[in-house]
Amino acid sequence: MSMLHHTGRLILAMGILLAATQVIWPTHAVAVDIQAVTSASGVSAWLVEDHTTPLITVKISFRGGAALDPDGQEGLAELVAGLLDEGAGSLNSQAFQRQLEDKSIRLSFNVAKDNFFGSLQTLSQNRYAAFYMLRQALTAARFDDEPVNRIRSQILVGLDREEEDPNAIAERTLNKILFPNHPYGRRNRGTREGLRSITESNLKAFVGRRFAHDNLIVGAVGDVTPAELESLLDLAFGSLPGHAASWDVPETTVRSSGRTVVIHKDVPQSAILFAQNGLKRDHPDFYTAYVINHILGGGGFTSRLYEEAREKRGLAYSIGTGLVTFEHASLLYGSAGTQNARVGEILKVVRDEWQRMARGDLSNPEITDAKAYLTGSYPISLTSSRHIANRLVSIQLDRLSIDYMEKRNDFIGAVTLNEARRVAAALLQSDDLTVVVVGQPDGVVSQTVQ
Amino acid sequence: MPFHRHISLAFAAFLVAISLAASPARPSVFGPETFKLANGMQVVVVQNHRIPVVTHMVWYKVGSADEVEGSTGISHFLEHLMFKGTERHPEGEFSTLLARIGGRENAFTSYDYTAYHQTVAKEHLALVMELEADRMTNLHITPESVETERQVVLEERRQRTDNDPRSILQEQALAVSYLNYPYRRPVIGWEHEIRALTLGGIMAFHARWYAPNNAILVISGDTTAKDVRPLAEKYYGVIPPGPVPQRVRPQEPPQRAAREVTLRDARVRQPALSRSYLAPSHGYGKKDHTYPLEVLATIISSGATSRLHRNLVVRQGLATTAGAWYDADRLGPSRFGFYISPRPGTDMATLEAAMMKEVDAILADGVSNEEVSRAKKLMLASAVYARDSVSHGARVLGAALASGQTVTDVESWPERIQNVTAEQIVDAARAVFKAEMSVTTRLLGLEAPSQ
Numbered sequence: 001m002s003m004l005h006h007t008g009r010l011i012l013a014m015g016i017l018l019a020a021t022q023v024i025w026p027t028h029a030v031a032v033d034i035q036a037v038t039s040a041s042g043v044s045a046w047l048v049e050d051h052t053t054p055l056i057t058v059k060i061s062f063r064g065g066a067a068l069d070p071d072g073q074e075g076l077a078e079l080v081a082g083l084l085d086e087g088a089g090s091l092n093s094q095a096f097q098r099q100l101e102d103k104s105i106r107l108s109f110n111v112a113k114d115n116f117f118g119s120l121q122t123l124s125q126n127r128y129a130a131f132y133m134l135r136q137a138l139t140a141a142r143f144d145d146e147p148v149n150r151i152r153s154q155i156l157v158g159l160d161r162e163e164e165d166p167n168a169i170a171e172r173t174l175n176k177i178l179f180p181n182h183p184y185g186r187r188n189r190g191t192r193e194g195l196r197s198i199t200e201s202n203l204k205a206f207v208g209r210r211f212a213h214d215n216l217i218v219g220a221v222g223d224v225t226p227a228e229l230e231s232l233l234d235l236a237f238g239s240l241p242g243h244a245a246s247w248d249v250p251e252t253t254v255r256s257s258g259r260t261v262v263i264h265k266d267v268p269q270s271a272i273l274f275a276q277n278g279l280k281r282d283h284p285d286f287y288t289a290y291v292i293n294h295i296l297g298g299g300g301f302t303s304r305l306y307e308e309a310r311e312k313r314g315l316a317y318s319i320g321t322g323l324v325t326f327e328h329a330s331l332l333y334g335s336a337g338t339q340n341a342r343v344g345e346i347l348k349v350v351r352d353e354w355q356r357m358a359r360g361d362l363s364n365p366e367i368t369d370a371k372a373y374l375t376g377s378y379p380i381s382l383t384s385s386r387h388i389a390n391r392l393v394s395i396q397l398d399r400l401s402i403d404y405m406e407k408r409n410d411f412i413g414a415v416t417l418n419e420a421r422r423v424a425a426a427l428l429q430s431d432d433l434t435v436v437v438v439g440q441p442d443g444v445v446s447q448t449v450q
Numbered sequence: 451m452p453f454h455r456h457i458s459l460a461f462a463a464f465l466v467a468i469s470l471a472a473s474p475a476r477p478s479v480f481g482p483e484t485f486k487l488a489n490g491m492q493v494v495v496v497q498n499h500r501i502p503v504v505t506h507m508v509w510y511k512v513g514s515a516d517e518v519e520g521s522t523g524i525s526h527f528l529e530h531l532m533f534k535g536t537e538r539h540p541e542g543e544f545s546t547l548l549a550r551i552g553g554r555e556n557a558f559t560s561y562d563y564t565a566y567h568q569t570v571a572k573e574h575l576a577l578v579m580e581l582e583a584d585r586m587t588n589l590h591i592t593p594e595s596v597e598t599e600r601q602v603v604l605e606e607r608r609q610r611t612d613n614d615p616r617s618i619l620q621e622q623a624l625a626v627s628y629l630n631y632p633y634r635r636p637v638i639g640w641e642h643e644i645r646a647l648t649l650g651g652i653m654a655f656h657a658r659w660y661a662p663n664n665a666i667l668v669i670s671g672d673t674t675a676k677d678v679r680p681l682a683e684k685y686y687g688v689i690p691p692g693p694v695p696q697r698v699r700p701q702e703p704p705q706r707a708a709r710e711v712t713l714r715d716a717r718v719r720q721p722a723l724s725r726s727y728l729a730p731s732h733g734y735g736k737k738d739h740t741y742p743l744e745v746l747a748t749i750i751s752s753g754a755t756s757r758l759h760r761n762l763v764v765r766q767g768l769a770t771t772a773g774a775w776y777d778a779d780r781l782g783p784s785r786f787g788f789y790i791s792p793r794p795g796t797d798m799a800t801l802e803a804a805m806m807k808e809v810d811a812i813l814a815d816g817v818s819n820e821e822v823s824r825a826k827k828l829m830l831a832s833a834v835y836a837r838d839s840v841s842h843g844a845r846v847l848g849a850a851l852a853s854g855q856t857v858t859d860v861e862s863w864p865e866r867i868q869n870v871t872a873e874q875i876v877d878a879a880r881a882v883f884k885a886e887m888s889v890t891t892r893l894l895g896l897e898a899p900s901q
Contacts, residue, residue: 032501052500053838094764097754101824104831123834150763153793157770160719166613266716269608301533302542302549311542314601317609337609369550376552380503380569383840 032382034392034402037226039233042242045218046392046402047229050385056127056222057385058134059393060118063215063327066190067113067183067249073198075190077116078155079148080206081109084118086147088136093147096133105130107137111188114249114327115397116210121386124223131236138211139239143203152195159189166271166438167335169263174273174333174436177261178254184329209245213237219392221385251328253277256432260347262446263438270343270439271335274350276432278323278330281398287411288423289323289332294370296357296428297321297334302369304357308349309336315346325398332427343441354430360421367417375409479833479861480843483675487682489691490663494857495678496670496843504671505841506578507567508586509852511666512659514639515561515632515782516697523639524655526559527603527647532566533557534595536588541595544581553578561633562733562781563852569841572672579685586660587689589653596649604645607638615715616722616893623711623891627726631702631782661692666851670844702728702783705887718895720770723802725809726787728887731780733854739878740778743786745870746879747776748825749817750808757821758788758808768796768804781853785889786882798892809883816876829867 038044069076085100085107087093100107106121107130118138122130162168172187179185189195216237220229254277279289290298297305297320309315321334338346382388395404437444483495514525535541548555553570568578611617621636628634638644667686669678705728729743730736750757751774754764762772772790790805792798836842850860 050500053834055834055838057838094755094760101753101755101828104828104835106835121835123831146764146767150767154770156794157720157791163719164615164717267613269605269613271613299549300554301545307542310602312598314598315605317602317606337613338605339608369546373549373552376550376571377554378552379501380552380554380571382501383503383505383569385838 032388032405034405035226036402037220037229037233039230039238041213041234041238043213043216043218043233043237045220045229045233046396047219047224047226048221048388048392049225050221051223053385054124054223055385056120056122056124056130056220056224057389058118058120058221059219059386059389060120061217061393061397062116062211062244063114063217063397064210064244064247065112065115066186066188068210068247069183069186069190069194072194073190073202074186074194075155076194076198076202076206077111077210078189079152079195079198080141080203081111081116082151082155083143083147083203084109084137084141086151087142087144088133089140089142091136092142092144096136099129100133103129105133107133109137113184113188117393119386119389127224127228127232128235131232134236135239138207138236141203141207143200148200148203152198155189155195156192159187159192162187162189166265166267166269167273167337169265170271170273170335170436170438173261173263173438174275174434177257177259177434177436178275178331179252179329180255182252182329183249184252184326208241212241212244214242215244216240217393217396219389219396221389221392249328254329254331255434256429257434258431260435260437260444260447262441262444263436264440265438267439268339269337270340270437270441271337272343272346272435272437273333273335274347274433274435275331275333276429276434278325278332279427280330281325283330285419285423285427286325288415288419289427291367291370291374291412291415292357292420292424292427293321293323293332294374295362295366296353298323299370299373302373304353305334305336305350308353309338309346313345313349315342315349319346340440341442343437343439344443347435347444351430351433354428354433357424358428358430360425362417362420362424364417367415367420371412371415374412378405378409479863480837480847481861482843482847482857484857485675485679487662487687489687489689491682491686491689492666492851493675493678493682494666494668494844494847494851495673495675496668496847497672497674498670498837498840498843499672500840502572502672503569503840504572504575504669504673505567505569505844506575506582507565507668507844507848508582509563509565509666509668509848510660511563511664511697511852513560513562513564514635514637515699516659517632517635517655521643521647521651521655522635523603523637523644524647524652525564526638527599527644528652528656529557529559529564529566530599530603531591531596531652532585532589534589534591534599536584537590538584538588539581540590544585547577547581551577559637560849561637562854563849565848565852567841567844569671575669575673575678576681576685579681583685583689586662586665586686589656591649591653593649596652600644600647603638604641607641607644610638611636615713615717618715619711619713619891619893622713623724623726623889626709626711627728627785627889628783629703629705630700632699633780633782657692658695661694662686662689663691664694666848668844668848668851670842671840697781699782708885709889710892711889712892712894714894714896716896718893720791721798721895722789722791722893723798723805723891724787724789725805725888725890726775726785727882727884729776729784729786729882730778731782731784732778732850732859733781734783736881738874739881741866742870742874742878743776743882744778745822745825745829745867746812746817746875747774747786748829749821749875750774750812752825752828758790758805761808762790762804766804767793768801769793772805779849779853779855798894802890812876812879813883816879817872819872822870822872822875826867826870830864833864
């Protein structure tokens with residue numbers, strides 16, 4: 001019965017890239033088998049079998065997230081995610097939750113711009129009950145009035161709470177500027193008006209249209225064999241339709257505004273976000289950009305921004321950058337928090353570092369160290385089933401092959417100093433940065449630079 | 451955000467009710483191996499062979515509650531400065547070496563302990579031991595780096611506390627939750643005292659408390675005590691023990707008046723209410739009550755069918771969230787608290803009355819045997835989940851040992867939970883939920899919250 005389409009052997013070389021001044025550590029390989037499993041009804045999953053703990057951890061994703069919320073129903077995906085475990089089939093909300101608790105099953109759903117995620121964890125002895133509950137949540141959610149009103153009010157309160165948080169205000173403002181007239185510019189939680197106007201039939205229509213075989217991705221880890229997983233996949237997903245309703249999110253490039261926007265809030269520390277266009281996941285220079293980001297601000301306590309802003313000047317407790325890849329856009333963003341009096345100073349550090357790297361001021365040891373960290377830390381992050389399951393899903397979401405984990409460190413390792421200089425010069429545009437400051441910054445005002 | 455360093459755990463600890471986990475099958479939790487070095491350093495090893503990775507932690511039995519009056523924040527400031535280099539490994543080298551092997555590192559400070567940890571491929575265990583042992587005794591700090599780091603710590607304080615009305619209220623409430631016990635002082639310190647800390651004072655604090663006989667080495671992951679012992683002896687065993695002072699903590703006097711703390715702040719959009727009561731911990735007060743209180747916290751606050759959520763959020767529809775917290779892993783007195791936040795349209799008086807009705811119901815009617823057995827089942831089943839992660843066991847054991855418990859205490863937790871009865875729970879609740887031992891907090895916007 002078992003249909004193993006492909007077995008990707010995951011060999012992660014650790015600690016092979018070393019600076020010349022250091023002792024040569026022995027190399028070590030982490031081996032994890034990823035098996036591709038396909039059930040009788042055609043549902044496929046990636047599985048890492050591990051029988052050391054009697055636990056099964058599953059992460060699922062349906063492509064299509066909050067960006068697909070129809071106009072006038074902003075917040076629909078978020079509301080559905082909050083309601084799928086609030087009653088299904090013959091069980092009302094409390095009865096459904098009690099069944100989960102009686103069997104120590106952990107089930108939850110959440111939403112991102114491009115995806116609708118589910119997470120299931122169970123003792124392996126309760127696996128059939130767990131996958132049955134997942135099936136019920138996905139196919140027979142009740143959307144009774146009581147939980148609908150309750151969860152809706154919780155999301156509305158969440159929107160209010162965002163107004164208390166300078167970082168959340170900054171993020172919302174930044175997204176609006178970067179993605180004007182695009183669904184990525186909206187909040188995943190939606191809007192007050194949208195949430196209030198969503199009806200039971202909207203919720204049911206969402207379930208009917210969005211959950212299907214052709215947009216489903218599954219990663220499973222733990223105490224289950226491939227053959228068992230096949231029947232569990234059929235149990236949970238077998239009755240879903242073959243195809244999700246089609247959708248269209250336009251491709252977009254992050255707007256290069258060059259603007260600084262100040263939102264005045266009475267707080268002692270300004271929350272600062274800055275962003276420009278990034279490189280998408282399938283761009284040929286993606287790995288080079290990834291290494292550049294690490295050196296600039298991605299690498300925890302060894303990055304240039306950390307060194308210049310925090311270690312040398314005491315300007316911030318936290319500062320860093322990240323490369324964010326959406327399905328239809330990408331951005332290079334950063335964040336920092338500093339007292340109002342020093343906002344101008346920290347923004348100068350950010351712009352100086354942006355320009356310094358764009359000029360090609362990069363060295364071989366920096367590239368070597370960055371690659372050593374990025375390759376060495378990859379397997380170390382696989383310290384729990386949840387981490388591994390998340391990785392199995394994100395690799396599939398990025399449309400990478402089952403042997404990706406095996407190849408990934410070679411992609412990083414191939415980045416050279418010359419490549420990094422070329423990509424940095426093209427990518428890093430300090431004049432394009434959109435900056436949002438929430439606080440009472442001294443000497444920084446809202447402006448539009450061209 | 452992709453970075454996180456030097457976390458103060460004070461508030462997290464206050465919010466996490468149940469952190470231990472247990473096995474239903476036999477009376478043990480993590481099955482650690484443990485031994486002591488000749489210089490008095492305790493070593494604990496938790497095996498987890500999922501991947502060839504180890505988490506290495508050194509816990510010092512000193513935290514903010516051990517600080518001398520007037521020098522709040524010194525243990526946390528020192529934690530930051532521990533990353534500033536030694537004579538052998540100057541500033542930045544520790545983190546650079548760690549980064550080159552793909553290692554992850556961090557540190558945190560709480561009331562009862564300060565901990566430093568790294569997660570690395572197992573063949574690098576010797577390296578992290580060498581680096582961690584080095585900064586236990588050879589810290590080399592310049593006056594300039596103290597001044598720069600002082601700015602960083604002040605930014606951390608702004609970020610965690612001053613920027614957030616909820617944190618400000620919590621800090622104010624803690625200051626009146628203990629009349630005499632040092633938990634009344636914030637872990638990160640009061641701003642004016644952070645500004646006044648000196649290099650000499652910080653180095654003296656380091657010399658006084660950072661010694662092998664005041665430290666616990668906890669290693670979890672793909673290793674065994676047999677492998678760890680020679681390394682521990684080589685790197686930590688050579689450090690001479692120090693004249694570490696006793697942790698003399700003042701006693702909390704009887705609390706005789708209910709206290710109320712209200713913060714009105716224009717930033718607040720969602721009001722909140724809490725009431726907490728002085729409670730025993732595994733390290734302080736009437737220890738017979740701690741395990742019953744842990745089971746009670748589960749009954750009333752764990753999951754969607756727990757009492758507070760079911761009654762206040764679902765059935766009565768008054769609240770968006772409602773729950774309880776209790777943390778027994780303390781050297782000093784803990785608190786058992788209730789919290790609730792209104793749905794739009796619920797006024798605060800109604801909300802408070804509804805929450806207090808739940809407290810009164812526990813005192814008057816106790817809990818049912820069915821509730822007790824369901825809670826135990828939940829608590830015991832969480833063991834399997836807890837053993838899944840490579841580092842979780844190290845964190846639980848380290849926190850327990852550094853706050854006065856023993857390995858046996860941790861390992862016999864399932865048995866002690868299993869033995870709790872409904873009668874013990876109501877006895878403990880009646881001893882703890884007394885108005886004169888309570889602090890009520892109200893977080894309000896500037897407008898009338900009921901609108």
